[in-house]
Amino acid sequence: MTEQGVTPRSEDYSRWYNDVVKMADLADYAPVRGCMIIKPYGYELWEGIQAGLDRRFKATGHKNAYFPLFIPMSFIEKEAEHIEGFAPELAVVTHVGGKKLDEPLVVRPTSETVIGHAYAQWIHSYRDLPVLINQWANVVRWEMRPRLFLRTTEFLWQEGHTAHATKVEAVEETMRMLDIYADFAVSEAAIPVIKGRKSTQEKFAGAEASYSIEAMMGNTWALQSGTSHYLGQNFAKAFDIKFLDEENELQYCYTTSWGMSTRMVGGIVMAHGDDKGLRLPPRLAPIQVVIVPIWRSNDQKDTVMEAISRLQRELVDAGIRVHVDSREGLTPGFKFNDWEMRGVPLRMEIGPRDVQSGTAVLARRDILGKDGKQSVSQDGIAETINGLLVEIQDNMFAQATEFRDAHLHRASTYDELKEIVTDGWALIPHCGSAECEARIKEETKASSRCFPLEENKDFDVSGAVCPVCGKPAVGLAYFARAY
Amino acid sequence: MTEQGVTPRSEDYSRWYNDVVKMADLADYAPVRGCMIIKPYGYELWEGIQAGLDRRFKATGHKNAYFPLFIPMSFIEKEAEHIEGFAPELAVVTHVGGKKLDEPLVVRPTSETVIGHAYAQWIHSYRDLPVLINQWANVVRWEMRPRLFLRTTEFLWQEGHTAHATKVEAVEETMRMLDIYADFAVSEAAIPVIKGRKSTQEKFAGAEASYSIEAMMGNTWALQSGTSHYLGQNFAKAFDIKFLDEENELQYCYTTSWGMSTRMVGGIVMAHGDDKGLRLPPRLAPIQVVIVPIWRSNDQKDTVMEAISRLQRELVDAGIRVHVDSREGLTPGFKFNDWEMRGVPLRMEIGPRDVQSGTAVLARRDILGKDGKQSVSQDGIAETINGLLVEIQDNMFAQATEFRDAHLHRASTYDELKEIVTDGWALIPHCGSAECEARIKEETKASSRCFPLEENKDFDVSGAVCPVCGKPAVGLAYFARAY
Numbered sequence: 023m024t025e026q027g028v029t030p031r032s033e034d035y036s037r038w039y040n041d042v043v044k045m046a047d048l049a050d051y052a053p054v055r056g057c058m059i060i061k062p063y064g065y066e067l068w069e070g071i072q073a074g075l076d077r078r079f080k081a082t083g084h085k086n087a088y089f090p091l092f093i094p095m096s097f098i099e100k101e102a103e104h105i106e107g108f109a110p111e112l113a114v115v116t117h118v119g120g121k122k123l124d125e126p127l128v129v130r131p132t133s134e135t136v137i138g139h140a141y142a143q144w145i146h147s148y149r150d151l152p153v154l155i156n157q158w159a160n161v162v163r164w165e166m167r168p169r170l171f172l173r174t175t176e177f178l179w180q181e182g183h184t185a186h187a188t189k190v191e192a193v194e195e196t197m198r199m200l201d202i203y204a205d206f207a208v209s210e211a212a213i214p215v216i217k218g219r220k221s222t223q224e225k226f227a228g229a230e231a232s233y234s235i236e237a238m239m240g241n242t243w244a245l246q247s248g249t250s251h252y253l254g255q256n257f258a259k260a261f262d263i264k265f266l267d268e269e270n271e272l273q274y275c276y277t278t279s280w281g282m283s284t285r286m287v288g289g290i291v292m293a294h295g296d297d298k299g300l301r302l303p304p305r306l307a308p309i310q311v312v313i314v315p316i317w318r319s320n321d322q323k324d325t326v327m328e329a330i331s332r333l334q335r336e337l338v339d340a341g342i343r344v345h346v347d348s349r350e351g352l353t354p355g356f357k358f359n360d361w362e363m364r365g366v367p368l369r370m371e372i373g374p375r376d377v378q379s380g381t382a383v384l385a386r387r388d389i390l391g392k393d394g395k396q397s398v399s400q401d402g403i404a405e406t407i408n409g410l411l412v413e414i415q416d417n418m419f420a421q422a423t424e425f426r427d428a429h430l431h432r433a434s435t436y437d438e439l440k441e442i443v444t445d446g447w448a449l450i451p452h453c454g455s456a457e458c459e460a461r462i463k464e465e466t467k468a469s470s471r472c473f474p475l476e477e478n479k480d481f482d483v484s485g486a487v488c489p490v491c492g493k494p495a496v497g498l499a500y501f502a503r504a505y
Numbered sequence: 506m507t508e509q510g511v512t513p514r515s516e517d518y519s520r521w522y523n524d525v526v527k528m529a530d531l532a533d534y535a536p537v538r539g540c541m542i543i544k545p546y547g548y549e550l551w552e553g554i555q556a557g558l559d560r561r562f563k564a565t566g567h568k569n570a571y572f573p574l575f576i577p578m579s580f581i582e583k584e585a586e587h588i589e590g591f592a593p594e595l596a597v598v599t600h601v602g603g604k605k606l607d608e609p610l611v612v613r614p615t616s617e618t619v620i621g622h623a624y625a626q627w628i629h630s631y632r633d634l635p636v637l638i639n640q641w642a643n644v645v646r647w648e649m650r651p652r653l654f655l656r657t658t659e660f661l662w663q664e665g666h667t668a669h670a671t672k673v674e675a676v677e678e679t680m681r682m683l684d685i686y687a688d689f690a691v692s693e694a695a696i697p698v699i700k701g702r703k704s705t706q707e708k709f710a711g712a713e714a715s716y717s718i719e720a721m722m723g724n725t726w727a728l729q730s731g732t733s734h735y736l737g738q739n740f741a742k743a744f745d746i747k748f749l750d751e752e753n754e755l756q757y758c759y760t761t762s763w764g765m766s767t768r769m770v771g772g773i774v775m776a777h778g779d780d781k782g783l784r785l786p787p788r789l790a791p792i793q794v795v796i797v798p799i800w801r802s803n804d805q806k807d808t809v810m811e812a813i814s815r816l817q818r819e820l821v822d823a824g825i826r827v828h829v830d831s832r833e834g835l836t837p838g839f840k841f842n843d844w845e846m847r848g849v850p851l852r853m854e855i856g857p858r859d860v861q862s863g864t865a866v867l868a869r870r871d872i873l874g875k876d877g878k879q880s881v882s883q884d885g886i887a888e889t890i891n892g893l894l895v896e897i898q899d900n901m902f903a904q905a906t907e908f909r910d911a912h913l914h915r916a917s918t919y920d921e922l923k924e925i926v927t928d929g930w931a932l933i934p935h936c937g938s939a940e941c942e943a944r945i946k947e948e949t950k951a952s953s954r955c956f957p958l959e960e961n962k963d964f965d966v967s968g969a970v971c972p973v974c975g976k977p978a979v980g981l982a983y984f985a986r987a988y
Contacts, residue, residue, distance in 0.1 A: 050626075052573040052619070053580070054610060059623055062568035062638065069569065085545035086552065090535040091612075091643055091659050092596075097536070110602040113575075115612065118647045119593040127537060129574075129598065129612070136535070140542055143533075155545065160574055160643065164601045176574050 056168040056175030066308035074210040092127040097135040101260040107227025111163040138261030156182040171288030179283035185275040192276035196252040199280040203248035212303035212419040218472025230254035238426040239292035244504040250280035300365025304411040316373035340404035443468035447502040451495030453488035471500040539651040539658030549791035557693040575610040580618040584743040590710025594646040612645040621744030639665040654771030662766035668758040675759035679735040682763040686731035695786035695902040701955025713737035721909040722775035727987040733763035783848025787894040799856035823887035926951035930985040934978030936971035954983040
């Protein structure tokens with residue numbers, strides 16, 4: 023990072039990201055390679071994400087539970103695709119108290135297996151269904167190229183695991199949770215997302231079908247920000263999750279799983295950040311309003327701080343998350359920059375003249391400079407601020423949507439695709455083959471993101487061909503550089 | 506467990522505990538030895554505990570953060586007492602993706618070391634102090650004799666870690682957190698606790714002094730339910746946590762750590778449970794009121810369910826956690842027993858006659874039978890119930906306090922101690938030696954619980970001798986059978 027602040031995005035996006043995460047005190051690398059320490063400011067952001075998701079899960083009938091960190095190696099091996107997908111990333115406990123274990127224990131990379139084993143004991147009859155459970159947990163997938171929040175060996179997430187009597191119900195659940203993730207991203211994180219189905223190559227190891235929400239970052243790269251998997255009867259068969267149906271016949275359950283992780287924190291940084299640093303959507307910002315006192319003499323200080331405590335109380339009472347920056351020995355200008363870098367949506371400045379005139383200066387993070395600055399009356403300040411916070415949230419979503427939409431393009435030829443993915447996402451009729459996806463990845467670094475649900479709704483696949491291989495297309499797919 | 510319900514406490518306390526935990530669906534053993542699955546009802550109880558603690562931590566200026574699960578073995582070895590205490594319980598990751606690691610990684614048993622390492626990077630000047638951080642996490646300590654919630658190889662907890670400029674501040678913090686644990690236990694869990702200092706033998710590996718809250722279970726055994734450690738400069742020296750003081754001199758910090766875990770769930774079960782099963786304090790009960798509909802004909806059912814939905818809405822609006830047991834094919838009597846076993850503080854029965862007369866029958870879990878049952882008006886039902894929930898909370902605390910106080914005794918001789926600890930806690934002048942503690946443990950199975958703060962306040966130690974060895978006492982100490 024430079025002395026002035028973060029590295030400009032235009033100069034080096036990757037360094038800009040690292041600078042912002044570190045300077046804004048969101049996270050840092052841990053002494054163990056690939057692991058991270060989530061610092062208080064970053065963790066508060068995660069707590070906001072947790073609250074927004076947990077509320078939605080509970081409103082749709084899900085309960086939280088907790089399953090063990092350690093999974094017997096034999097469990098992981100039961101579902102063939104599953105072990106194949108996860109084997110290279112598994113951390114394994116072999117010794118305890120200096121003695122070797124009979125069976126090595128895997129530190130969970132995800133919990134379908136151990137939860138499947140439990141569900142097989144819990145579920146007996148159709149009356150026990152559906153089982154709708156979520157857990158908040160840490161998981162470990164060894165990461166060779168770690169990036170804070172985006173790819174870390176250990177990360178925090180929630181993983182939902184549900185079991186149903188019918189395929190229809192399980193598919194409905196899969197789509198319900200995908201919708202919940204999209205709603206969360208849009209309403210709370212102010213990030214527009216594209217819902218879609220992952221290609222066969224990109225789906226979860228062991229799933230019948232995987233769906234994701236894909237978000238566009240500030241460099242136009244894609245970030246898979248939440249996934250919802252329809253597992254069919256794959257795990258039910260591997261773990262013997264059966265129930266007696268209403269006709270007293272023994273049937274396998276249909277299961278789903280879905281997750282969102284601390285990766286979302288990185289997504290918020292990259293979807294909204296600018297050259298000055300972080301920009302946080304008001305709904306999730308740990309601090310929504312920072313108050314910077316301005317004074318020269320001690321007399322002025324007393325007057326100003328007195329007014330500030332009154333205003334602070336008013337804002338807290340109105341449920342606004344407010345922080346007063348009363349640090350000594352720092353200029354107001356330094357503080358302004360500091361809080362802009364930390365992405366606080368709204369800054370309030372109060373000096374002696376404001377106290378006298380009963381006003382306050384408000385400066386918006388989403389509109390820098392004079393255009394985003396106004397003097398407002400201290401009367402009804404909470405209402406004024408609540409209104410502005412809604413405006414900022416809406417504006418950030420509009421900005422992100424405008425940016426995204428300007429970088430989504432249809433491609434009819436492979437050459438067009440190659441051109442588009444240098445600065446956007448290309449939508450092509452896609453054959454769905456592993457070969458084409460590998461070739462595109464190799465030649466353009468863009469990976470298959472998804473078959474978007476919306477765009478495929480009215481798409482007539484007959485006659486459409488894949489511009490890469492010329493074979494019949496199975497649907498429209500987005501390709502993009504991705505994290 | 507018997508067909509009728511849980512094994513009576515008087516018959517076999519240990520089986521009673523297991524029956525309650527399993528029949529009330531709080532938890533179950535996991536496929537990995539010593540690990541547990543916390544089921545939704547048990548996890549909701551834990552969520553209540555989390556909320557009660559988290560609120561208190563934040564109100565006293567603490568922030569949450571997250572540190573890594575894996576700790577390099579070399580870190581654990583840096584503090585001599587620490588590694589000695591934890592070595593036999595450590596689970597160690599040696600392999601990743603099939604390859605052997607250069608340095609084995611310990612799955613955290615507690616995080617003083619890895620957090621100490623981070624604080625050494627973060628803290629430079631007195632201006633950075635105090636650092637007041639808590640984390641919610643899972644930890645692993647290999648357990649040879651597991652018991653659900655009480656002793657499990659993996660458990661969930663919070664661990665606070667703070668760093669201070671002076672000894673005075675660190676000691677104050679240690680006592681502040683001990684007080685917070687006691688306040689939580691009393692106000693939310695309705696469990697009276699004794700605050701005290703652990704003996705040298707029982708203190709945390711690496712601490713200068715450990716304090717705990719000790720609670721009495723229904724069989725008079727003690728449960729250490731929360732601990733707060735003053736770590737002095739031990740970890741600061743091992744991990745080089747230094748700061749420049751106001752005179753620009755380099756000084757070591759003083760640190761503290763403190764934790765409460767899922768063990769508290771077991772404590773609530775055992776402090777309040779009776780022969781019928783669980784009894785949950787209203788403040789923490791996942792369901793505060795269960796409504797059982799009573800009807801014979803379908804006509805009656807419609808009328809009853811309509812009234813119930815109205816009442817349910819009223820209670821939900823008043824912030825009361827309510828559940829309607831609309832299961833078909835089960836008698837009201839079966840449901841009454843079921844919810845009594847699950848410890849729901851208040852049951853509401855509504856039948857056709859209640860609908861007609863605008864009344865409802867309320868039955869208290871803390872007072873079984875006719876004495877705890879009353880017919881109340883449906884008008885102002887939320888207020889009535891809120892009042893009753895407070896009464897139940899208070900009564901449960903009073904019952905637990907009365908029981909505890911009846912089983913606390915002063916002992917002047919070793920024989921008295923032996924007698925007392927068969928059914929209570931014995932308070933003796935104690936020399937504090939490892940030898941006496943070991944002898945008492947060996948001969949009576951009672952362990953040193955603590956030097957209680959309150960009882961030692963006015964105790965004149967001069968002339969007091971340990972009844973076991975006859976040497977001078979250092980203070981009054983409680984001895985008791987313990988989990």
